[in-house]
Amino acid sequence: MSRFQPTSRSFVALVVSLFAIGLWQVGEGMWIYAKAGLAQLLLRRAWSRTLEGEAAVKPWPWADTWPVARLTVPARRIDLIVLNGAYGRSLAFGPGYLESSALPGSTGTTILTGHRDTHFAFLELIQTGERFMLQSRGGRTRSYRVIDRRVIDSRTGRIRLNREQPSLVLVTCYPFRVPIPGGPLRWIVTAEAEDHA
Amino acid sequence: MNRHSIVNQRLFARRTARILCATLVTTFFSWAGGLPVLLACGEEPLHSESSIGLNDVTEGSLLFKTNEAGRYIPAPILKTDVQISVTGTIARTKLHQEFVNPSLKKDDWAEGIYVFPLPETAAVDHLRMKVGERTIEGQIKERAEAKKVYDQAKQEGKRASLVEQGRPNVFTTSVANIAPGDRVTVEIEYQETVRYDQGTYSFRFPMVVGPRYIPGTPVVMEDQPRAYGWSLDTDRVADASRITPPVQHPDHGPINPVTLTIDLAAGFPLGKVESPYHDILVIAEPDGRRHITLRADHVPANRDFALLWQPAPGKAPVATVFTEQQGDGFYAFLMLSPPALSDQQATSQPREAIFVIDTSGSMAGTSIEQAKAALLLALTRLGTQDRFNIIQFNSITKMLFSQPMPVDTGTLRKAVHYVEQLKANGGTEILPALKMALMGQAPSTHLRQVIFLTDGQVGNEDELFGVIRDQLRASRLFTIGIGSAPNSHFMRKAAEFGRGTFTHIGSTSEVKAQMDSIFRKLERPVLTNLVVEGLDETAETFPAKVPDLYDGEPVVVALMSKTLPARLTIRGSIGASPWTTVIALKDDPSRDGLSVNWARRKIDSIMNQQEFGQDESSTRQAVLDVALAHHLVSKYTSLVVVDREPIRPTDRSLITHAMKVNLPEGQDYQAIFGLPRTATSGQLQIFFGLTLLVLTGLLWAYRTRVA
Numbered sequence: 001m002s003r004f005q006p007t008s009r010s011f012v013a014l015v016v017s018l019f020a021i022g023l024w025q026v027g028e029g030m031w032i033y034a035k036a037g038l039a040q041l042l043l044r045r046a047w048s049r050t051l052e053g054e055a056a057v058k059p060w061p062w063a064d065t066w067p068v069a070r071l072t073v074p075a076r077r078i079d080l081i082v083l084n085g086a087y088g089r090s091l092a093f094g095p096g097y098l099e100s101s102a103l104p105g106s107t108g109t110t111i112l113t114g115h116r117d118t119h120f121a122f123l124e125l126i127q128t129g130e131r132f133m134l135q136s137r138g139g140r141t142r143s144y145r146v147i148d149r150r151v152i153d154s155r156t157g158r159i160r161l162n163r164e165q166p167s168l169v170l171v172t173c174y175p176f177r178v179p180i181p182g183g184p185l186r187w188i189v190t191a192e193a194e195d196h197a
Numbered sequence: 198m199n200r201h202s203i204v205n206q207r208l209f210a211r212r213t214a215r216i217l218c219a220t221l222v223t224t225f226f227s228w229a230g231g232l233p234v235l236l237a238c239g240e241e242p243l244h245s246e247s248s249i250g251l252n253d254v255t256e257g258s259l260l261f262k263t264n265e266a267g268r269y270i271p272a273p274i275l276k277t278d279v280q281i282s283v284t285g286t287i288a289r290t291k292l293h294q295e296f297v298n299p300s301l302k303k304d305d306w307a308e309g310i311y312v313f314p315l316p317e318t319a320a321v322d323h324l325r326m327k328v329g330e331r332t333i334e335g336q337i338k339e340r341a342e343a344k345k346v347y348d349q350a351k352q353e354g355k356r357a358s359l360v361e362q363g364r365p366n367v368f369t370t371s372v373a374n375i376a377p378g379d380r381v382t383v384e385i386e387y388q389e390t391v392r393y394d395q396g397t398y399s400f401r402f403p404m405v406v407g408p409r410y411i412p413g414t415p416v417v418m419e420d421q422p423r424a425y426g427w428s429l430d431t432d433r434v435a436d437a438s439r440i441t442p443p444v445q446h447p448d449h450g451p452i453n454p455v456t457l458t459i460d461l462a463a464g465f466p467l468g469k470v471e472s473p474y475h476d477i478l479v480i481a482e483p484d485g486r487r488h489i490t491l492r493a494d495h496v497p498a499n500r501d502f503a504l505l506w507q508p509a510p511g512k513a514p515v516a517t518v519f520t521e522q523q524g525d526g527f528y529a530f531l532m533l534s535p536p537a538l539s540d541q542q543a544t545s546q547p548r549e550a551i552f553v554i555d556t557s558g559s560m561a562g563t564s565i566e567q568a569k570a571a572l573l574l575a576l577t578r579l580g581t582q583d584r585f586n587i588i589q590f591n592s593i594t595k596m597l598f599s600q601p602m603p604v605d606t607g608t609l610r611k612a613v614h615y616v617e618q619l620k621a622n623g624g625t626e627i628l629p630a631l632k633m634a635l636m637g638q639a640p641s642t643h644l645r646q647v648i649f650l651t652d653g654q655v656g657n658e659d660e661l662f663g664v665i666r667d668q669l670r671a672s673r674l675f676t677i678g679i680g681s682a683p684n685s686h687f688m689r690k691a692a693e694f695g696r697g698t699f700t701h702i703g704s705t706s707e708v709k710a711q712m713d714s715i716f717r718k719l720e721r722p723v724l725t726n727l728v729v730e731g732l733d734e735t736a737e738t739f740p741a742k743v744p745d746l747y748d749g750e751p752v753v754v755a756l757m758s759k760t761l762p763a764r765l766t767i768r769g770s771i772g773a774s775p776w777t778t779v780i781a782l783k784d785d786p787s788r789d790g791l792s793v794n795w796a797r798r799k800i801d802s803i804m805n806q807q808e809f810g811q812d813e814s815s816t817r818q819a820v821l822d823v824a825l826a827h828h829l830v831s832k833y834t835s836l837v838v839v840d841r842e843p844i845r846p847t848d849r850s851l852i853t854h855a856m857k858v859n860l861p862e863g864q865d866y867q868a869i870f871g872l873p874r875t876a877t878s879g880q881l882q883i884f885f886g887l888t889l890l891v892l893t894g895l896l897w898a899y900r901t902r903v904a
Contacts, residue, residue, distance in 0.1 A: 011900060019893040025886030032879035062592045062623045064558050089558040091875065116876050173876040179884055181876035 032092065036118035039093035043067050043081035051139050056084075065090040068097050069104035070135040071112065078122050086113045095119050095170075105136025106166065111159060113171040116187070120172040123149075123189050132191050134168060144168045144191035153184050166193035274299055275311060275453050277498060279402060282460040285519060286532060286753070287790050288400045289388040290319075296383070298375040306851045307375045308351065314403035316389045317366045320797035322828045323386035324836035326358050326372075332384075335360070335838035337828045339821065343835035347371065354845030358383045360836045366403070368830070374845045388790045393534070393751045394714075398463070399505040404455060404498035453498040459489040461506065468507040474500055514723060514746065516767055518780050521791035527761040528791040529782070531754040533746050535723045546722055546772050547582040548646055549601050549639035550575070551672075554616075555651035555679075557591040557625035563705060564680040565621040568650045570708045571677060572616050575648065578716045579604045584643060587612055590630035591623035601637060627651070631661060635668045642773070645672040646719055647695070652680045653687045661687075665694040673697045673745065675719065677711075696744050721748035724769040724776060731766050735759040739798035755795040796827035804832070 039059070046059040047067045056066045069082040082104065086096035095114035102108025114120030132144045144167070151174050159169055167190065174187035278293040296309045315321070324335030335358075338346065343359060350357035351373035358372045358381070372381050392399050461470070467487065470479050476492035489504070519530045552575060554568055572587070579585055583604050587597040597615050602608045631649075639645035653676075665674060674695020676688035679702055692699040698718070702711045724746040729738065736758035746752045746769070764781045803819045817833050824834040845851065 011896075015893050015896050015900070018889050018896070022886045022889030022893060025882045025889065027886070029879040029882030029884075029886060032877045032882075064624050087559065089561050092877070113875050117880055118877065120875065171875065178876075179880040181878050181881065183876075186875070 033118060035092050036094075036115070040081060040119075043083070043094055047081050050137055059093075065093075065096075067094075068137060069112075071095065072133045072135070073122065073126075073130070074133065075130060076122055076125075080114075080119055082112055086111075091115055101169075102166075103136070104134055105138065105140055105142050108165075109159070109167045109169055110134070111169045111171060116172040116174070116176050120170065121176065123170055123172055123187060124176040126189055131194075132168060142166065143194045145194050146189060146191045148188075148190040150188055152186055152188055159188065167191065168193075275309065277404075277453060277455045279455060279457040279502075280460075281400075281402065281458070282462070283391060283400070284462050284789070285517075286391045286393070286398070286530070287388055287519075287794060288391050289386065289790055290402070292385040292387070294370055294383045294385070295380055296372045296375055297380040298377055300377045302377055304850070305377045306845050307377075308371065308373045308851055309375065310372075311370045312363070313368055313370065314366055315368055315387060316401060316403060318389045318797065319366070319387045320389070320793045321360060321362070321368065321385055321387040321830040321836065322793050323384070324358070324360050324838055325384040326356065326838045326840070327382040327384060328356055328840060333838050333840060335836040337825055337830075337834055337836055339825075340833050340835045343837040346837050346839060347373065350374075350839040351851065354843035356381060356840040356844060358838050360385060360830055362830045362832060362835070374851060376844060388793055390753065390794060397505050397507050399503060402457070402502040404501055454495040455498045455502075456495045457491050457502060459487075459504060461487040461489060461504075463487075463506060463508065466508065470504070470506045472502065472504050475502055477504075516778050516780055518765065518782055519791060520761065520782055521789065523792040525759065526792070527758050528795050529756040529758070529761065530791050530794060531729070531756060531765070531767075533724070533727070533752040533767070535746055535748050535751065547580075547584075547643045548719070549584045549637075549643040550579065550719075551586050551588065551601065551634050551637070551645070551647045552576075553588045553590065553630055553634045553647065553649045553651075554619065555591075555625065555627070556589045556619050556621050556623075558621060558623055559625060559652055560679065561621040564652055565619065567702055567705050567708055568679045569616055569619055570705065571650060571679070571702060571712050573613060574709060574712045575716060576609060576612055576616070578720065579609070581605070584639070585612070587615060588630055588634055589619060590626060591621070592626055593623075594626065594630045594633055596633065601639070627661060628657065628664065631664055632668065635665070635670075635672055635674075639671070644722055644725065646697070647672050647674045648677065648719075649674060649688075649691070650677045650679055651688070653678060653691075658687050658690075662690060662694050665691055669695055675700070675715065677702060677715070693740065696742060698747075698750070718747040718750060722746070723748055724771060727752065727767065727769040729754070729756075729765060729767055731762045731764060732756070732758060733760060733762070737799070739795070739802055741802075755791075755798045757792075757795050757799075793827055793829065796823050796829055799823050800829065800831055 042059045046057040047070055049057045050067055058066055065083045065085050065087075067081045068084045071080045071082055072078060081094050082097050083090045083094045084097055084099065086098045090096050091114065095112045097104060098111040098113060101111035104110050104112075114123075116123070126146055126149060128146050128149065130146045132146070133141050134144060135141045159171075170189040170191075172187050173181070173183065174185040175183075176187070274297045276295040276297070278295070280291040280293075282289050294311060294313075296307075296311075298305065298307045300307070326333045326335070336343075336346075340361065344361075347357050347359040354374055356372075356374050358370060360383075361369045361371075363369060368385075370383055370385070372383060375381050389400065392401075461467075462485075466485065470487055470489070471477075472489075475496060478490050478492050480488045482488060514536050515534045517532045517534070519532075521528045552572055554572055556565065560568065576585075581604055584601040585604060585608075586601040589595050589597075597612060598608070634647045634649070637645070672695070674692060675697040676692045676695075676699045678688045678699065688701075689699045698715070700711055700715045702708055722745055727743040727746065729743060732738075736756060738754050738756045740754065743754055744752055761782055764779050767778050767780070769776045800820050800823055803816055803823070820831055820833050823829070824831040828836075830836055
């Protein structure tokens with residue numbers, strides 16, 4: 001054989017380092033999912049304190065966000081605490097409320113964004129007519145019915161902001177189940193409040 | 198199979214214990230299922246429809262819906278003519294906005310509301326309304342009163358127009374009662390200070406209010422109180438509807454044509470004159486002035502117009518004073534320009550550079566990469582005579598060395614290594630970092646410069662400004678804004694209090710150019726510790742403390758005094774040696790607009806004090822005094838003009854149109870909404886990792902067999 005013997009030290013070193021990198025990558029990747037799950041548990045506690053009237057409860061001392069709403073889809077057993085601010089950082093822990101949109105539960109369009117492969121993965125299967133529940137900080141729960149789902153190109157598309165009607169727009173990346181992050185397409189699910197005439 | 202994987206993914210949130218194994222299964226399934234989609238995703242979106250439920254877009258660009266169902270009338274058409282005259286460093290602009298009501302139907306009375314941008318330093322001081330041959334001069338009034346006058350005239354059927362300021366750089370013109378087929382021209386005059394940087398003078402005429410100007414986007418309604426005590430946010434969002442004009446859909450072609458002419462009297466022999474975004478024609482006049490027009494007849498108002506010009510090369514630092522007598526006061530404009538140093542003859546005063554880098558969570562992603570690239574570049578520009586240190590902060594503050602170290606191979610290597618390892622994580626505790634950075638004292642031979650790299654996402658701005666003001670001493674604070682949307686208000690003000698400058702780096706590709714330009718400046722202080730002598734106690738200057746003069750950027754001071762001395766003495770130091778110059782004042786011919794310039798600076802400074810906790814009512818009164826005296830539009834004052842006779846019969850209804858604006862060139866909707874990416878790299882990493890593990894297994898099996 002050539003100088004690169006399968007039994008040589010360098011070969012062993014290669015195998016070991018490949019193994020290490022492999023473990024590291026798997027670990028990092030799984031950590032993303034673990035964070036997404038674990039953070040929601042911590043957020044539950046912060047949410048119940050929020051409902052008791054505390055403002056801007058930080059779920060952990062160094063957090064730069066706090067829970068603002070609770071989104072549930074009873075039929076799909078989805079139960080998520082929504083965080084303030086749609087930043088890349090906070091999205092790792094839960095769906096984010098876009099601060100420039102209407103407050104959850106208020107009159108107007110509320111926009112929530114979430115990762116397509118963790119918290120908002122369920123959006124792929126959502127059908128028109130399904131029901132979302134959104135609990136706002138005041139404790140009031142409003143129910144929304146899905147009226148529209150579509151793909152838009154984030155470079156040209158825009159989200160209509162309704163001022164008179166309470167509505168909910170959920171945004172996540174599209175297509176689902178593609179391992180490579182990024183890409184311009186977004187999946188937009190629009191729901192309208194049921195109790196608003 | 199796909200359904201299987203999704204069900205698994207859904208479970209993560211609730212069943213943490215099962216996360217790990219579920220992930221492995223999911224990843225494999227989704228990789229297999231997702232691959233074909235991945236190949237297809239480079240193509241057009243499945244639904245090519247680009248907007249959701251935007252009824253107004255499908256209705257055609259010039260048609261607007263009225264309150265009556267099914268009735269449409271054409272919106273007014275807007276044309277803009279711009280005449281700019283530049284004298285020295287002051288640019289005065291006359292802006293004509295012509296509103297035409299194109300409808301021929303008798304009942305279609307229109308009101309046009311147009312939101313438009315002006316330069317941040319613009320001071321609007323005149324408003325005229327032209328109806329046919331007549332010109333009516335506008336009045337300056339308190340904002341609410343002006344609005345009342347306008348509304349009343351509108352009700353009575355009189356032609357009227359109103360100019361209000363939404364933000365320092367966003368204004369609104371309203372024109373009421375435009376008769377069918379009629380035209381009303383609104384003439385606005387404003388002035389601004391020309392920018393000077395790296396030997397080039399420039400100004401910018403913004404043409405469109407980009408959605409990016411709005412720090413809250415148009416959702417929260419006025420009757421929705423913002424929670425969490427973000428009172429600043431409440432103010433911001435409350436007027437969002439007034440500064441967010443409707444946007445013309447790109448498919449319907451550009452609107453709002455603009456014509457533009459410039460009279461450029463630079464006051465020195467001119468070198469190059471150019472416009473980076475528009476084709477222009479430059480004609481030289483016999484007296485050295487330049488007459489400049491657009492090469493095209495008109496252009497759509499969809500991108501800013503900029504003009505750059507350079508003087509012929511000079512040798513020594515130049516101090517110039519322009520004066521104007523207005524009422525019972527004298528106004529002066531003092532400008533110190535650095536000499537055009539070439540790279541070789543750089544003065545090299547030793548510096549003590551303290552770099553502070555924000556590694557908080559909000560910096561995660563490209564921001565921290567930009568900051569690191571900028572910092573590494575900065576390190577390479579240090580010389581052996583310099584000293585330096587690095588402070589990083591998130592929830593906690595850490596210092597690289599316990600005290601500033603001289604620059605040598607060892608310390609530099611350590612620093613580079615340190616910077617490369619920085620990661621964005623945790624909260625933003627800026628105060629201890631700032632205090633730590635300002636704490637030290639450099640040897641008297643060294644100039645102490647604190648270079649602060651951050652996105653400035655902080656809430657306690659007032660406290661920070663206070664610390665900078667009180668603890669600055671001999672240090673100078675330079676702020677470098679990182680990312681696409683840094684809190685530039687905070688950073689600009691911080692640099693002002695810190696007697697330094699603010700630079701914004703918007704993208705990774707800008708890092709090198711911007712850092713080069715700021716460091717070329719920092720490395721070459723021309724004059725430090727500047728003081729103006731000869732003024733009596735009635736004199737008021739802005740900024741109150743004269744900043745240092747660096748290579749590549751002039752120092753400009755606006756000054757007002759009851760009496761003006763025959764001469765001013767300016768003292769400073771070049772390196773360690775003193776420098777003095779004396780300027781005779783009385784000989785200069787009077788210039789227009791200096792009082793307006795001073796008043797605008799004064800208002801800025803009063804608004805600034807409010808951030809130190811001065812209460813709103815006294816701020817308001819102080820601004821009113823200045824603005825009313827100088828005819829200036831401000832947050833509290835508006836210009837209004839009303840025609841004498843009513844023209845609209847009061848039984849005819851008036852329809853209000855918000856004038857559409859173009860989408861700024863090159864701006865996309867992703868940026869408007871600023872939504873983050875909503876996919877993680879989790880699957881990719883796990884797949885990559887597993888592939889490596891499998892490869893390892895195969896290699897090991899191969900080795901065992903060979904052995």
